[in-house]
């Protein structure tokens with residue numbers, strides 16, 4: 171019998187050895203704890219067998235000591251394993267060190283018991299027909315050994331129970347079986363211990379424990395666990411997963427997929443309907459996998475998908491169906507589209523913005539290099555005025571109106587956009603451009619927007635593209651330059667770019683750039699043109715500026731005054747010339763020529779940039795001149811475009827003692843209105859009346875001059891005729907009653923020194 175029992179014990183050891191071999195292959199703390207535990211489990215099993223059936227009492231004592239000690243070690247390693255496996259109390263290292271220490275002390279005491287019998291004594295008894303050893307008297311050390319062992323058991327159970335309570339039911343399967351088999355071992359061991367049965371009936375369960383521990387800890391998570399995890403992942407993931415069988419029928423759709431199709435589809439059958447389109451479109455039947463992006467309208471809403479298709483094969487590589495993995499990118503896509511739209515479009519009008527207009531135009535030009543192209547740019551006359559007079563709202567309305575006009579008329583193959591403020595641009599084939607159509611459209615818009623205070627007018631600059639690779643913004647600039655040549659004229663709407671315009675612009679830019687230095691270095695000088703009586707007596711002079719340019723030589727005001735007016739520099743130049751004139755008057759007056767006067771020009775723009783009145787009176791006071799010797803020439807446009815306040819200013823000038831002259835009288839629109847609205851001292855008749863080309867017109871213009879002269883007499887104004895070049899002109903005008911002349915007949919404008927030499 172004892173042989174059979176021992177053979178059974180050895181048989182039990184085989185599975186444990188196999189588990190050990192397996193665990194040794196795995197390099198981890200848990201695995202090494204398991205290996206050590208299994209070594210001691212084998213020792214425990216064998217020592218228990220040898221103890222029970224040993225024939226020698228000393229040997230029995232040794233075996234029982236070995237059995238009890240190795241059982242301690244089994245428990246210690248199970249505890250170590252359970253701490254590592256459950257991660258409960260894992261960090262509490264003194265449990266481990268403390269238990270090893272106690273186990274070694276216990277071991278010493280147990281082995282010493284062979285000699286001293288202080289732990290337990292043995293007695294040989296007969297069970298049924300077998301002679302066996304079994305524990306006789308139990309001393310205090312024996313009980314201490316068991317208390318220690320049950321403490322270890324308690325810790326093991328505690329760590330498992332704690333773990334089991336902490337985790338979801340789903341994971342308990344990894345712990346409960348191990349706890350159960352440990353409990354069975356403990357209970358059986360306890361029963362044997364209390365009953366005094368010499369064989370430890372818990373030992374066969376060591377085998378179950380070893381297998382379970384190795385399987386659950388080292389081999390893998392239970393398949394069910396993986397299946398469950400995966401199915402949750404698939405069901406709840408954000409992608410839509412739809413699986414189909416070999417007949418292309420949908421067999422599974424996860425929650426997201428159902429949610430998307432739920433409102434539109436009844437059950438899974440309709441999902442198949444959607445998928446069928448894809449299957450056909452992409453010829454998926456003939457491929458193993460494919461990825462593509464697509465959009466589908468589901469319940470009137472467009473969805474953007476990234477789609478992955480993959481065929482499914484079983485282990486034998488037989489085709490069993492396929493799945494679609496859909497990522498709904500709609501939100502991302504729309505956000506991106508919105509972002510792209512905002513980056514490329516003007517929010518007010520919805521047209522392309524400047525950058526995108528350039529991009530689109532460049533594309534169109536590149537795609538049709540053989541065609542002739544135009545770039546048109548538009549500008550609303552005095553757009554700022556709309557905003558100032560009627561508010562932003564109305565200004566926006568005008569812009570939208572123009573944008574609508576463009577949308578209506580520009581079709582396929584034409585790029586157009588709002589390139590800034592009130593500027594729109596069009597890039598179109600020359601063959602499709604009809605000037606009259608544009609003029610009509612401008613007029614139509616003018617009518618739609620007009621009111622008493624403001625007349626809407628649009629200017630268009632046309633640039634014929636010569637090099638399609640030129641920067642679009644440069645093309646726009648060129649079209650805009652053409653607009654500038656229209657000079658804010660209501661009668662014209664369209665101007666064409668040519669190279670002279672560009673050269674002029676470049677020249678203007680250079681002049682503006684040179685201005686500061688020129689003023690500092692006194693490159694500007696005053697020329698004087700005498701005003702004479704018909705008999706040739708000099709009464710005074712007009713101060714006219716000249717620019718002695720270091721590189722360009724003498725430049726006449728016709729080449730720079732307008733530029734400086736546009737760029738706001740004119741007031742600095744005028745102030746400079748006025749000072750020269752006042753200085754000269756002061757000098758003359760000191761020299762006894764107090765009757766001589768100088769007329770200075772005041773530009774319309776001077777009133778914007780400075781207090782003309784203050785500036786001039788300050789000069790008069792600084793140089794102490796007689797105010798009436800300084801005459802102020804103001805053009806009628808300056809007077810007419812001025813506000814009531816400015817008209818008052820002019821009145822102030824007269825009160826101060828200056829003589830105010832209307833320059834170029836008769837050249838503007840409202841010459842006679844000017845006279846009605848304000849008092850002046852002198853009319854300077856515009857040179858235009860003497861320059862008429864057709865003889866029949868000359869007659870008419872002389873009658874007008876005649877009328878102006880008699881009118882001024884009636885109003886008590888003196889008259890100066892400018893631009894007289896011949897003796898006949900002087901004679902005729904004198905006959906009409908004009909008393910003062912300024913013109914080449916008497917003298918061109920000349921440098922001051924020359925003037926003084928000649929006339930003083």
Ligand code: C2E
Nearest residue numbers: 714715726727728747771772773893894895912913914919
């Ligand atoms: P404006 O004030 O009408 O000056 C008269 C212009 O007519 C002068 O041209 C003068 O040289 C020219 N002129 C005088 N008599 C005759 C003539 O018999 N035949 C012809 N063909 N021309 C004659 P300029 O000096 O070239 O000045 C041109 C314009 O520039 C001036 O016209 C004036 O509007 C402006 N300007 C000149 N100097 C100044 C200045 O210091 N300040 C401002 N703001 N404007 C100035």
Ligand code: CA
Nearest residue numbers: 712771803833
């Ligand atoms: Ca003048």
Ligand code: CA
Nearest residue numbers: 833834854892
């Ligand atoms: Ca003049």
